[in-house]
Amino acid sequence: DAKTTQPTSMDCAEGRAANLPCNHSTISGNEYVYWYRQIHSQGPQYIIHGLKNNETNEMASLIITEDRKSSTLILPHATLRDTAVYYCIVRVGGSYNNNDMRFGAGTRLTVKP
Amino acid sequence: NAGVTQTPKFRILKIGQSMTLQCTQDMNHNYMYWYRQDPGMGLKLIYYSVGAGITDKGEVPNGYNVSRSTTEDFPLRLELAAPSQTSVYFCASSYPTDTEAFFGQGTRLTVV
Numbered sequence: 001d002a003k004t005t006q007p008t009s010m011d012c013a014e015g016r017a018a019n020l021p022c023n024h025s026t027i028s029g030n031e032y033v034y035w036y037r038q039i040h041s042q043g044p045q046y047i048i049h050g051l052k053n054n055e056t057n058e059m060a061s062l063i064i065t066e067d068r069k070s071s072t073l074i075l076p077h078a079t080l081r082d083t084a085v086y087y088c089i090v091r092v093g094g095s096y097n098n099n100d101m102r103f104g105a106g107t108r109l110t111v112k113p
Numbered sequence: 114n115a116g117v118t119q120t121p122k123f124r125i126l127k128i129g130q131s132m133t134l135q136c137t138q139d140m141n142h143n144y145m146y147w148y149r150q151d152p153g154m155g156l157k158l159i160y161y162s163v164g165a166g167i168t169d170k171g172e173v174p175n176g177y178n179v180s181r182s183t184t185e186d187f188p189l190r191l192e193l194a195a196p197s198q199t200s201v202y203f204c205a206s207s208y209p210t211d212t213e214a215f216f217g218q219g220t221r222l223t224v225v
């Protein structure tokens with residue numbers, strides 16, 4: 001089973017920030033938090049990842065709590081094209097034989113005009 | 114750059130038939146994964162591989178087999194297809210370090 005829990009769905013107004021939460025209370029010290037999104041039935045697309053520090057790239061920001069048990073993905077100015085299912089996963093970094101990558105159900109974000 | 118390529122894109126199988134879903138990547142990634150996605154659901158891990166010659170079961174391996182004879186290719190074999198295997202199948206690959214995974218565009222399989 002997935003190691004994360006996310007709300008089933010969220011709405012956001014176009015142009016506003018979208019804040020997507022994720023709980024990963026059993027995360028291990030060597031596990032990273034990754035976010036992907038899936039638009040329609042396309043293959044998932046990588047957004048961002050982090051270990052313990054907050055991260056920002058051209059797509060989004062990732063805020064990880066100090067105890068690393070939860071995180072928030074922030075899309076600063078959501079557009080209609082950001083409507084998608086967003087997946088939060090945890091994954092070990094480095095070469096381990098048990099390095100699988102499991103997805104949960106994700107959060108369906110709908111950006112409304 | 115081709116990235117992760119899956120073939121075929123669509124396929125209809127009859128119950129009891131077998132087929133191989135092909136996945137190849139040109140990024141020299143060690144790790145490769147197979148997922149299935151049923152309508153309205155998230156991705157479920159079927160099998161994964163951390164390198165040539167090494168494979169391991171994921172969450173839903175029953176009814177499937179895999180092999181990894183080269184770094185580039187990770188085929189998924191369905192034996193005795195069943196209607197429950199109707200799904201969209203995604204292949205992914207990544208380096209073993211803390212980097213992103215790349216996904217193919219999927220194979221939509223219908224078993225009738």
